[in-house]
Amino acid sequence: MDRSALTASIGRLQEFVDRFEGQRLFSTSANVVTYTASLYNVIGSTSDPKIPGYPSWNYLLQQFGIGVGSNDHCYVDPQTPDHSHPAFQVGGHMTPNQDGTVPTTGICYLMPLCKWHNGKGNNHVAFAHSLTQILELHGYMTSEPAATFMARRSGQAPAALVFAADEGLLFQTLSPEEMERVERKSVAEAPGASAPDNHIVLRRQGTGAESFYTIERVQLA
Structure with a gap:
């Protein structure tokens, strides 16, 4: 143990x-949507567990076919290797709001990220992504663990x-x-x-x- x-x-x-x-x-949902505009890291969201157990935000993405097969990499463009990029290491919570805010129980987005792009040093940085199939999360609460979100989903x-x-x-x-x-x-x-x-x-x-x-x-x- x-x-x-x-x-x-x-x-x-x-x-x-x-x-x-x-x-x-409030009850929650996760739906695959097509989103083409740039996105920003949600500030204050919980990082993935150090032990990638079930359930994790990575697991939720993969349940919907995101971050698997040829798309098993960080979505941020370009795909040139740098730091931990372009590995898919976390399910990154994203928002169209440059200040990184999401209203409690509001809508945010989830997409594959490397740990570097998910880090605090990239807060307020616009992420362009040519892969546009991501998850739209309803009812998300900032810093909520994946398990409590999925239990209510x-x-x-x-x-x-x-x-x-x-x-x-x-x-x-x-x-x-x-x-x-x-x-x-x-x-x-x-x-x-x-x-x-x-x-x-x-x-x-x-x-x-x-x-x-x-x-x-x-x-x-």
């Missing part, structure tokens, strides 16, 4: 709770368990029956005997376009 990696995962989950407990977390699950593991933050959606067991007994009985010690439960409130999630339960060391 990599205790330091697990501790880091617990810390990221605690940071999420500290920022968003008691708030409405589509807003269909009545609840989701987000938990800390050696490989990063992971999630599992909970069925109505599993959510009932959470309410009646303990979260450990909901997803099975291997439920982790360090977790939070996100619960959906409302329906349709008005739905949102709240942090329902917190169990962190």
